[in-house]
Amino acid sequence: MITSVLTEALGLTFPIFQGGMAWISDAELAAAVSNAGGLGIISAMNLDADYLRGQIRKCRTLTDKPFGVNVMLMSPYVQEVARVCAEEKPAVVTTGAGLPNAYMKDWIAAGIKVIPVVPSTAVAKLVARAGAFAVIAEGGESGGHVGDLSTMTLVPQVVDAVRIPVLAAGGIADGRGVAAAYMLGAVGVQCGTAFLCASECNVHEAYKQKVVAAKDIDTVVTGKRLNHAVRSLRSPFTRRYIEKEFDPETSGEELESLGVGALRKAAVEGDTEEGCFLAGQASALVKCVQPAKNIIQSMFAEGEALLKGASQWVK
Numbered sequence: 001m002i003t004s005v006l007t008e009a010l011g012l013t014f015p016i017f018q019g020g021m022a023w024i025s026d027a028e029l030a031a032a033v034s035n036a037g038g039l040g041i042i043s044a045m046n047l048d049a050d051y052l053r054g055q056i057r058k059c060r061t062l063t064d065k066p067f068g069v070n071v072m073l074m075s076p077y078v079q080e081v082a083r084v085c086a087e088e089k090p091a092v093v094t095t096g097a098g099l100p101n102a103y104m105k106d107w108i109a110a111g112i113k114v115i116p117v118v119p120s121t122a123v124a125k126l127v128a129r130a131g132a133f134a135v136i137a138e139g140g141e142s143g144g145h146v147g148d149l150s151t152m153t154l155v156p157q158v159v160d161a162v163r164i165p166v167l168a169a170g171g172i173a174d175g176r177g178v179a180a181a182y183m184l185g186a187v188g189v190q191c192g193t194a195f196l197c198a199s200e201c202n203v204h205e206a207y208k209q210k211v212v213a214a215k216d217i218d219t220v221v222t223g224k225r226l227n228h229a230v231r232s233l234r235s236p237f238t239r240r241y242i243e244k245e246f247d248p249e250t251s252g253e254e255l256e257s258l259g260v261g262a263l264r265k266a267a268v269e270g271d272t273e274e275g276c277f278l279a280g281q282a283s284a285l286v287k288c289v290q291p292a293k294n295i296i297q298s299m300f301a302e303g304e305a306l307l308k309g310a311s312q313w314v315k
Contacts, residue, residue, distance in 0.1 A: 002178070002304050004187035005165050006039075006134070010066055010091060010113070013037025014300050016178075017115075017136070017167060018292075019192030020070020020094055021144065021278070022046065023267035024203045027055045029292070031062035032200035036293035041068040041094060049080040056088045066091035068115075073098030086110045094136065094190075097145055097228075099123065101130040117169070117190075119147030119154070121161040128162040135162065136190050139170030143193050143280035146170075146221060146231050152184070159185035173282035175302020182307060193280040194299075198292040204270030207277055210235075214283035226255055233277040237262055241276075 006015040016038040018030065022045035030040030042059060044052045052069065059067055069090045071081055074097040082103040085093050089110050093100075096117045104114050104127075113133035118124040124135045137158040139151025147154075151170040159166045168181035169190035181189045195201060197208050210233050222241050223230045232238060241258055244250040259276065266275025 002182070002300055002307070006167070006188040009133070010039060012039055012066070014296050015167075015188030016296055016299070017041060017068070017092075017094070017188070017190040018195045019142075019169065019190050020044075020068075020072075020096070021192050021196070022072070023264050024196065024201060025070065026202055027059035027062060029195065029198060029201045030067045031059050031065075032198060032292040033195065033296070034059075034063045034065035034067045036291075036296045037065075038292075038296050039066060039068055039092060041070050041092070042090075043070045043072070044075065044077075044081045045072055046075045046077070048077045049084045052081050052084050053088060056084070056090060068092030068094055070094045070096065071100065071103075072096055073100060078103075082106070085112065092133075099126060101127065104130050104132070115167070118158065119149065121157050124158045124162050124166075128164050132164060134165035134167060134187075136167045136169050137186070138190070139168075140221075140229075140231070141171030141281040142169055143219070143231050143278045143283075146229050152180075155181065155184040155186055171280060171282050173280075173285040173299075175299050175304075175306055177282070177285075178299055178303030179306040179310075182303075183310075191282075191299075193282045194286055194295055195292060196279060197286050197289045198295060199289055200292055203267050206270030206272055207266055207275075208289055210272070210277050211279055211283045211286050212288060214279070214286075216281070216284045219279060219281050219283060223255075223259070226252060230259075230276075230278065231280060233279050233283065235275065235277055236273050237276050 004015045018033040020041045020043040025043035033040035086106045116127045117136045140146040167188045168186035173194040262276035265271040266277045
């Protein structure tokens, strides 16, 4: 069995985190992943403290295993959400879209392991100095907000830059990705797109079917003009957005307004015309809808077999 400092420190069976995806990563999905031996994560997204507190307490009725919360640092409710985390004490807080240093002292004092998502070695060093337990090095292959570096190049550089554990994220949806992550120096993985098609995921069925049907070239990055690039599945929405993004007569404010509510339309309503279906390049590796337990077990069985057989290449 593949183990690491993550399984030992967090009480996991498998060193895998489920990514915090807005409108998708709720208490039910997080509990399913945690019950399967990984670390399920609730997304605080852009909602208020009451929403997050309710989700945390609901998750505790569904699992007695450790789980985490993802805090989106650009949220208008970030301060009250940060306070709820310190009060409710999930096992882990992951963060994205900014530096979490202002909140880390309170979280660490509450006994929470803080594990930020980082797009570069510079950010990894900053959060490591602030007391992060580990970091998640996420390459641009991932869905949602993305950086420029690929997982293959980012992970080993972050491993070299910090003395804390590193998880790999971006483009990982099967055992080959797990094995590759370990060879790059990571001690575990975080997956988002793979869990979009978990049976326990409450995202709209149309969203799941778009992921299952995706081919290798079916994702696109938009929003670079606004300095917050986002990867999603190609759709009527992305086609219209790209036309506007490259139109010099379209203002930044107009571009911003185009994206408002588009993820909710996809995840909650299944609107294939107006919705933005965030997903990573690993969509093409996701072949069916199945329970979270099956996803995790198959990934690590394949990953273990590959790592055990790696000696065949060494003479």
